[in-house]
Amino acid sequence: MLGLLIPSLSVRPLAGYGEKSPACFLVEIEGRRFLLDLGEEPATGRLPELSEAGHIDAVLISHGHADHVGGLRALDSIGNPPVYASAMVRALGDAPLRSARDLPVRGRITIGGVEIETGQSGHAPGAVWIRVGGPAGVLYSGDFSREGTLFAFDVPLPARYLIVDASYGTYDEPLERTVDMLARMARSGPLLLPTQPNGRGLEMAVHFHERNIPIALCDNHIAIARRVLESDQGVLNDNATDRLSAAVAAAVDYARVESSYGAILAADGSAASGLSETLQATFLERRLPVIFTSTPAEKSGAGEAIASGHAHFSRWNVHPRLRDLRWLVECVQPDITMPAFLRKGEIEKLPRDFIVPAVTDLKLSPDGSRDR
Numbered sequence: 100m101l102g103l104l105i106p107s108l109s110v111r112p113l114a115g116y117g118e119k120s121p122a123c124f125l126v127e128i129e130g131r132r133f134l135l136d137l138g139e140e141p142a143t144g145r146l147p148e149l150s151e152a153g154h155i156d157a158v159l160i161s162h163g164h165a166d167h168v169g170g171l172r173a174l175d176s177i178g179n180p181p182v183y184a185s186a187m188v189r190a191l192g193d194a195p196l197r198s199a200r201d202l203p204v205r206g207r208i209t210i211g212g213v214e215i216e217t218g219q220s221g222h223a224p225g226a227v228w229i230r231v232g233g234p235a236g237v238l239y240s241g242d243f244s245r246e247g248t249l250f251a252f253d254v255p256l257p258a259r260y261l262i263v264d265a266s267y268g269t270y271d272e273p274l275e276r277t278v279d280m281l282a283r284m285a286r287s288g289p290l291l292l293p294t295q296p297n298g299r300g301l302e303m304a305v306h307f308h309e310r311n312i313p314i315a316l317c318d319n320h321i322a323i324a325r326r327v328l329e330s331d332q333g334v335l336n337d338n339a340t341d342r343l344s345a346a347v348a349a350a351v352d353y354a355r356v357e358s359s360y361g362a363i364l365a366a367d368g369s370a371a372s373g374l375s376e377t378l379q380a381t382f383l384e385r386r387l388p389v390i391f392t393s394t395p396a397e398k399s400g401a402g403e404a405i406a407s408g409h410a411h412f413s414r415w416n417v418h419p420r421l422r423d424l425r426w427l428v429e430c431v432q433p434d435i436t437m438p439a440f441l442r443k444g445e446i447e448k449l450p451r452d453f454i455v456p457a458v459t460d461l462k463l464s465p466d467g468s469r470d471r
């Protein structure tokens with residue numbers, strides 16, 4: 100009898116599995132077909148395999164980073180299905196996102212008879228994890244972090260199938276170590292941190308400010324901080340509003356930091372545009388430290404600056420460590436776990452629970468057994 104109550108389920112990555120590629124997962128449950136995220140590869144503009152998508156009932160967006168939403172520009176190639184995103188993601192996003200339908204940051208909606216539940220994922224403003232189809236369905240973590248200062252995190256719900264952000268593989272160092280190291284550098288002179296204002300940049304501002312280090316923020320950081328602070332959507336942790344307000348109010352002009360000491364937080368995160376691009380040239384010329392905190396694409400200017408030894412990489416955690424992956428699996432209790440956003444060779448180094456047998460189109464039949 101149980102088999103009649105549990106729907107069959109299939110999950111197919113159109114991108115995002117077996118390599119560090121954009122997010123896009125096709126989930127079919129109860130006869131409905133959903134795309135979880137529709138990203139593009141930021142460095143190359145590469146899109147997921149949309150020719151394999153078929154009819155799509157809805158696109159559900161976890162958060163507004165390009166590798167999760169950049170592919171929305173190709174929405175008409177899959178018949179323009181409705182897109183769902185949280186109010187904060189819509190407010191900070193471009194045209195296709197602004198007209199999206201509402202996905203609560205913590206709540207429940209029904210699409211085509213399928214239950215969709217969400218909670219915050221601690222990664223960026225308005226970022227959520229998504230459960231499709233209740234406990235017999237899929238829990239998609241989106242990008243998530245349990246070490247965030249500003250953005251709230253809700254404990255995810257159980258599901259039969261877990262698609263989890265495993266970007267950092269077996270990496271297990273606490274964020275605190277990086278914060279201490281960068282704070283030491285910023286105390287001894289000017290430090291340039293090209294960063295993403297729609298996420299880690301604002302977290303960094305709070306950490307440095309609370310360590311009494313002068314900070315400068317580019318216009319993009321200030322604009323996004325204001326929108327987050329002005330909104331009343333409950334996307335921030337308790338007391339994070341005061342902490343972010345204090346950091347923004349204390350920000351000084353970057354020239355002041357450049358001529359003495361402190362941290363300059365400037366977009367974009369790979370110094371390919373914006374103030375970080377301009378300042379990177381000056382910093383490298385003066386042999387001042389430039390630190391990238393997210394892994395830059397190999398062929399980008401940032402990748403080359405690191406390879407030549409002029410700039411450096413130091414990870415600022417905004418994704419889960421190995422201990423967080425283990426914790427999430429304990430919470431979700433899945434039958435199958437798909438570790439997303441990680442190269443094949445790195446997946447093999449994960450604990451055995453995370454290793455999925457050559458996934459291209461993995462199904463769970465109603466009795467819970469796996470078939471291909």
Ligand SMILES: [Zn+2]
Nearest residue numbers: 162164222242
């Ligand atoms: Zn992200």
